[in-house]
Amino acid sequence: MKTKILQALRQNQDTYVSGQELCEKFGVSRTAVWKAIKQLKEAGYEITAVQNRGYRLVAVPDILSESEIASRLRTKWLGHNVRYLEEVDSTNAEAKRIAESAGSMDWHGTVVVADKQTAGRGRRGRTWSSPCGTGLFFSILIKPQIDPGNASMLTLVKGMATAKGIAEVTGMQPQIKWPNDVVLNGKKIVGILTEMSAQIDYVNHIVVGTGINVHQSEFPEEIAKTATSLKLEMQLQGREEQITRAQLLGAVLSHFERYYEIFLKTQDLSALMEEYNGMLANCGRSVRVLDPLGEYEGTALGIDDRGELLVEREGGISKVSSGEVSVRGIYGYI
Numbered sequence: 001m002k003t004k005i006l007q008a009l010r011q012n013q014d015t016y017v018s019g020q021e022l023c024e025k026f027g028v029s030r031t032a033v034w035k036a037i038k039q040l041k042e043a044g045y046e047i048t049a050v051q052n053r054g055y056r057l058v059a060v061p062d063i064l065s066e067s068e069i070a071s072r073l074r075t076k077w078l079g080h081n082v083r084y085l086e087e088v089d090s091t092n093a094e095a096k097r098i099a100e101s102a103g104s105m106d107w108h109g110t111v112v113v114a115d116k117q118t119a120g121r122g123r124r125g126r127t128w129s130s131p132c133g134t135g136l137f138f139s140i141l142i143k144p145q146i147d148p149g150n151a152s153m154l155t156l157v158k159g160m161a162t163a164k165g166i167a168e169v170t171g172m173q174p175q176i177k178w179p180n181d182v183v184l185n186g187k188k189i190v191g192i193l194t195e196m197s198a199q200i201d202y203v204n205h206i207v208v209g210t211g212i213n214v215h216q217s218e219f220p221e222e223i224a225k226t227a228t229s230l231k232l233e234m235q236l237q238g239r240e241e242q243i244t245r246a247q248l249l250g251a252v253l254s255h256f257e258r259y260y261e262i263f264l265k266t267q268d269l270s271a272l273m274e275e276y277n278g279m280l281a282n283c284g285r286s287v288r289v290l291d292p293l294g295e296y297e298g299t300a301l302g303i304d305d306r307g308e309l310l311v312e313r314e315g316g317i318s319k320v321s322s323g324e325v326s327v328r329g330i331y332g333y334i
Helices: 002-011 019-026 030-043 066-072 091-101 153-170 230-236 245-266 273-279
Strands: 046-050 054-059 082-088 110-117 135-142 175-177 181-184 187-198 203-213 286-290 296-303 309-313 316-320 324-327
Touching: 002 019, 002 030, 002 054, 002 066, 019 030, 019 054, 030 046, 066 082, 066 245, 082 091, 091 110, 091 135, 091 187, 091 203, 110 245, 135 245, 153 175, 153 181, 153 187, 153 203, 153 230, 153 245, 153 273, 175 273, 203 245, 273 296, 286 309, 296 316
Parallel strands: 082 110
Antiparallel strands: 046 054, 110 135, 135 203, 175 181, 181 187, 187 203, 286 296, 286 324, 296 309, 309 316
16 A cells, blocks of 8 residues: 555655545545555655645655555566565575575566675676665566577666666766676676576576665775766766665666567567667777687677677677676776
8 A cells, every 4th residue: 555655646746645535546544545654754755744635745765665666666567576675695696586486487577676785796706795775786587488598688688778777867878888787987887697597498587686886985995996876976967966776776677678578579689789889888999808718809899689799809800708808998997
């Protein structure tokens, strides 16, 4: 009930919604409405009540809760099952536990969100700083009917959705650093980690985890020169407005659902490639490819329909599908 009333108040935030209207809309008593409003106020929502006019949502703090997240959703199916935890080892680990403990597909589209991760991870076993109240840490649990060999492209799909969601909410224009980071002004603001459980020709489940630096004012010494947050980047523009993480999550999920459905039609990036390359920080830049068989340098030309990075070097064009890519001018590489 709290979620439904919150949605109704948010949809009519510039006016008052009468208690009687809420009763009729949701088929509940005035007492039930009053109790839900009281609970929302206790959670931190600023709601005014005026006799003969009703209730109005005046201000929303940066609250992460299942009710707040659900009230922000604009998706058809993604995130309609939300698992919110104040603290967890990692949202990816929790999403995998959900998939492995459930025998049906009821968990498809589940989103796990946490205010704090005690063992957040990035690619190649790196840690991801996840203190409470600072970032948006979440994982999407899906079971697509795709060839396991196509699963890695979902990292790129998620990168597009995250960059698009940040742009929608903040007005800033982040870029993608292939294959799994989003950057602003040459510094990392998002990390993405995709993990899969599969048979030879069958996907059991895929977890796409994302960490977005939102409110951080400082970072651990080892990443202070390469990381930034939405708050810090907005302050550089002289902006002090607060970002609500649930709103940002809702925007990212909406874009992911749309891009994901486009991807499923072809199981490649042919329909998204042009838009992706328009967001790609690497495009036209000098890159250093850290290939296990030997490092080399070249110029990134963009991705192909398989999500591989095309690098022009002496002797022709190489396709990069594994290893790491360093981009000159980003993360301090020179």
